[in-house]
Amino acid sequence: MxxxxxxxxxxxxxxxxxxxxxxxxxxxxxxxxxxxxxxxxxxxxxxxxxxxxxxxxxxxxxxxxxxxxxxxxxxxxxxxxxxxxxxxxxxxxxxxxxxxxxxxxxxxxxxxxxxxxxxxxxxxxxxxxxxxxxxxxxxxxxxxxxxxxxxxxxxxxxxxxxxMTDAQRSGSGSVMPRYVGEEHVELQLARFDVASNAIERTLVHLRPSGMEFVTVTDTYxxxxxxxxxxxxxxxxxxxxxxxxxxxxxxxxxxxxxxxxxxxxx
Ligand SMILES: C[S@@+](CC[C@H](N)C(=O)[O-])C[C@H]1O[C@@H](n2cnc3c(N)ncnc32)[C@H](O)[C@@H]1O
Missing domain, CATH: 3.40.50.150 (Vaccinia Virus protein VP39)
Structure with missing residues (x-):
């Protein structure tokens, strides 16, 4: 799956x-x-x-x-x-x-x-x-x-x-490439809550065969x-x-x- x-x-x-x-x-x-x-x-x-x-x-x-x-x-x-x-x-x-x-x-x-x-x-x-x-x-x-x-x-x-970078810490949304290969790119889209240290990240995997999304919430x-x-x-x-x-x-x-x-x- x-x-x-x-x-x-x-x-x-x-x-x-x-x-x-x-x-x-x-x-x-x-x-x-x-x-x-x-x-x-x-x-x-x-x-x-x-x-x-x-x-x-x-x-x-x-x-x-x-x-x-x-x-x-x-x-x-x-x-x-x-x-x-x-x-x-x-x-x-x-x-x-x-x-x-x-x-x-x-x-x-x-x-x-x-x-x-x-x-x-x-x-x-x-x-x-x-x-x-x-x-x-x-x-x-x-x-x-x-x-x-x-x-x-x-x-x-x-x-x-x-x-975390300053841009991510500011709480605004950010997009960052995590992996860039010939047939696979992973982009991370993160939302950070400075009050709780919670960081919600959606990891988008782009491949010729299609896209996958994995969303995780961590405590930074x-x-x-x-x-x-x-x-x-x-x-x-x-x-x-x-x-x-x-x-x-x-x-x-x-x-x-x-x-x-x-x-x-
Ligand atoms: C990102 S993977 C890293 C695996 C390996 N250490 C590596 O570097 O390739 C995280 C691993 O931690 C396990 N894990 C996450 N939270 C855990 C917890 N609270 N207790 C035990 N294992 C946990 C996951 O099942 C997974 O196998």
Whole structure:
């Protein structure tokens, strides 16, 4: 089923309140073809995350929102212990179909509060704007707390998020190309409510075969707001990059990779 139709079907009443499975159930069957541009970043992401591990005897990664394993599988292939937590059976089903996908331990649950075994990890990763939880600030703080629960002191919580432009922040509508390929263009049309931090985005995928619409409402957080969340949940900022290549974060960076170190209790 196309994402647009899947979302509409759910919006008609099958899923009323927010559920962690909503996103994955809507796009899970097509996810790996929705964001072809992202694949070029995957190797850099894995390199960066592995680099953070240097100097430590052991690196183990728990990925919140592991999805189809875009990041987790390359880690696993490097011999790093990887586990995942995801709300969507459909997304994890795609992971299971990929080579070595059966070898990764995945718990189905909400990364806001689900515990993965009793193990502690040296890294918890939340990529691709997962911190912009539609349920708001309370959920975002819970996610930081749940990451802390899975980390030993000194372990890192790594958060990837996009950074809003001034034009988007002003509350006026904005249109931004997210992916431009020969036979696939993705446009994002966003509406931002400065009072609640809610950002509603309609992602329009244009292909020779037709159009797809995916509408998502998230709770935005600026890099500075993420720092406050980290501070009050037992973390301190260790590093911030403008991308997985480790570039310097500046006032005009469009992406944020924040690395937070868990403080000792
Ligand atoms: C955009 S995909 C990213 C997948 C993968 N991390 C990547 O970078 O390709 C987001 C994933 O997070 C999962 N997800 C969203 N909200 C969740 C929640 N509250 N608890 C657990 N998983 C969630 C979705 O099911 C989906 O697999």
């Amino acid at each position: 196309q994402p647009e139709r899947a979302l509409h079907r759910r919006n008609r009443g099958l899923l009323t309140a927010y559920e962690p499975a909503r996103y994955g159930e809507a796009v899970g069957d097509n996810y790996d073809s929705l964001y072809p541009g992202v694949d070029s970043e995957t190797e850099a992401a894995v390199e960066r995350l592995a680099g953070l591990a240097r100097g430590r005897k052991e690196c183990s990664v728990l990925e919140f929102g592991i999805g189809t394993g875009r990041l987790a599988l390359p880690f696993h292939k490097r011999g790093v212990r990887v586990a995942g937590l995801d709300g969507s059976e459909r997304m994890v089903g795609q992971l299971r179909r990929r080579p070595f996908g059966e070898e990764i331990d995945v718990v189905i649950g909400d990364y806001r509060n689900t515990r993965v075994g009793d193990s502690s990890f040296s890294r918890v990763l939340l990529a691709f704007n997962g911190i912009f939880d539609p349920r708001g600030l309370g959920a975002q703080l819970d996610i930081f707390r749940n990451a802390a629960r899975h980390l030993a002191p000194g372990g890192y919580f790594i958060v990837e998020s996009w950074v 957080a600026s890099p500075g707001e993420l720092d406050v969340m980290a501070e009050v949940t037992g973390f301190e900022r260790y590093a911030r990059y403008s991308g997985w290549d480790g570039g310097e974060f500046t006032g005009s960076s469009a992406n944020n990779i924040s690395v937070y170190a868990r403080r000792a209790d």
